[in-house]
Amino acid sequence: MGNESGGGTAGDGSVSVERRGAIALITLDRPRKRNALSTHLERELQRAISSEEVTGSRAVVITGEGGCFSAGADITELREMTPRAIADYYRSSGGVYEVVAALPQPVVAAITGYCLGGGLELALAADVRIADDEAVFGFPEIGIGILPSSGGVTRITRCVGTGRAADLVLRGRRFGAVEAERWGVVSEVAERGQALSRALDVAAEFAERDALALEHTKRVLEMSQEASLAGSLLLERLAYATLNRTEA
Template sequence: SGYCLGGGLELALAADIRVADPDTVFGLPEVGIGILPSSGGVTRLVREVGPARTRDLVLRGRRFGAREAYTWGLIGEIAEGGGVREKAVEIAAELAAQPRLAVSVAKQVITVAADAPREAALLLEQLAYAALNRTG
């Protein structure tokens, strides 16, 4: 909600699920003051929106809104009517109701699968399934 710039956006990029209100403004303005995002912002942004868009956003320090962020897949939901906190709590409750081990393993598989070769990712997914299947 509000401004999500610099370190704020880097922190948001580290989250598993992101929700914003329609008026949120995002950006990484660090290059404009002679530095660059250094808490994983560049790396995470590249993985979320690709290198070309990351170059545009980081090198120009360009700000963008919630609609763009949603279109690019950077945020999962736009909470209309100022209900961003309520929506975040609702999502957190949904996640908390899921089996913790399954959520933890799924997060790990998703993270690895994003960068792993297809066959390795598929194998990891199958192994994780087999391991979880034995816990229930």
Template sequence: MPDPPLVEVRRVNAVAVLTLQREEKLNAISPAVERELVAALDGEEVRASGAVVLAGAGRAFSAGADVDELSGLTPEEIVAYYADTGAVYERFAALPQPTFAAVHGYCLGGGLELALAADFRIADETAVFGFPEVELGILPSSGGTHRLVRLVGPARAKELLLLRPRFSAEEAAGFGLLTDLVPAGQAPARALELAAEAAKLPRLAVVVTKQAVNVFPETSREAAVLIERLAYAALGQTTDAGDAARAWAERRAGPRE
């Protein structure tokens, strides 16, 4: 019999749901997991979806890198390993559709880096977050440090990296890392609910809006405003925009006699 998948892929209407399936390892990230995640991200279920949810099976979202896989590697091999991991996370971050991480249990190290690559994070009250890397004499090396700074600012990022190797879901919400905090066991359902709503939106407008928000932090105000106006003009000519405008006008007019 073939080995069970390390990343399960399924569709729920217009939403692609990806689930890490290494329960015995708390969904630790290994090269094999990364290969299956890349295959899932490039697959038809994701390409045809309007939104993507990423979750973890069992007791955790992901406890981070599989340290057993790293033992014995030379410094050069470790650099190459994290370059590959960062490329996988960047591919997830670069998906055109909205992405949601449904977090429960441990979300540590590389697991937190993966969650930060999502557009939205939904966590339940059991979630435990943290970057333990500095305690181990290293630092997050798959893009997580940069994403953390962009999300919470330099001062808070230093606090979380240097002073808080673990923090609770409630604290994560207070830091602005979460879109929603839900009771235990409800993160996947809530993420799917929000993803389904996002998937109903006009697809091209969603893609352009996400890309604009992603580039605006490194864009001058003048360039950002120009991008907005050009995108508005282009999107206004699409069928989606015309259909949405007519539907809005009909709702405003109310029922006809």
């Protein structure tokens, strides 16, 4: 069963969510704007994430309609915001990227076409990224005098290291799927047209695993990036002790 959120005009786009067994498939559907992430589309994504299809799933796949993951944020909309409006934005629809990252179940991004700016920030909020071999990545924000601010700078730095992140963000240059895999931005490159199929296969693997073990391991992976060595080891052991008291 699937449903589609409403509330905007056809040009605003929508986000559909459907269940495929234990997997929830979320699709950005604004192809005429290359799935640009307007505040409307971000709100639709928040609604999709809070739907029963997602909350009752064992794994989540996010993709884009029309052969494009997302070409970025809706810059014309953001340009009109005052500093106060921007602060309010990050407390509302702009916080959806962290909602994705905080999902208890594994999230897989199936990337085709453009994955730029806010689109790449959304993909980086997923746990696993699988790209079509013709996918194009990049953070173009520096070219218009801003920076990736929905987790982009933070997550790309943790993903590829400070030196590589500086090269990508400060130059705003685009890179392809082969480079993305070599640098660890994506975990796998699929043949043309196969990214979604492979993402669903990976999500199916997750759906067969113990849900609590996956959730705890996600949190330890995330927190270990900020914790000291001793703190990270303690997190591992506490999580293990908690899981060892449960029935698989």
